[in-house]
Amino acid sequence: MATKSILKNININKKHMGRSFMSALEIAQDKPGKEVIISKSCSVLKKEQIKLLFSKDDEK
Numbered sequence: 001m002a003t004k005s006i007l008k009n010i011n012i013n014k015k016h017m018g019r020s021f022m023s024a025l026e027i028a029q030d031k032p033g034k035e036v037i038i039s040k041s042c043s044v045l046k047k048e049q050i051k052l053l054f055s056k057d058d059e060k
Contacts, residue, residue, distance in 0.1 A: 012018045045053070 010021070012021060
């Protein structure tokens with residue numbers, strides 16, 4: 001799921017929209033989450049390493 005969709009603001013202007021939203025949340029609560037298996041390695045970068053990664057080729 002994209003971050004933008006997680007952080008999206010919603011406006012509920014009508015009572016039926018609020019009821020539909022609550023119903024969807026209740027249904028989603030009962031569904032099990034998917035198991036995620038990480039297939040690629042990852043590492044933590046320090047601030048300096050990130051700057052170096054995004055710097056222009058002539059600045060390296």
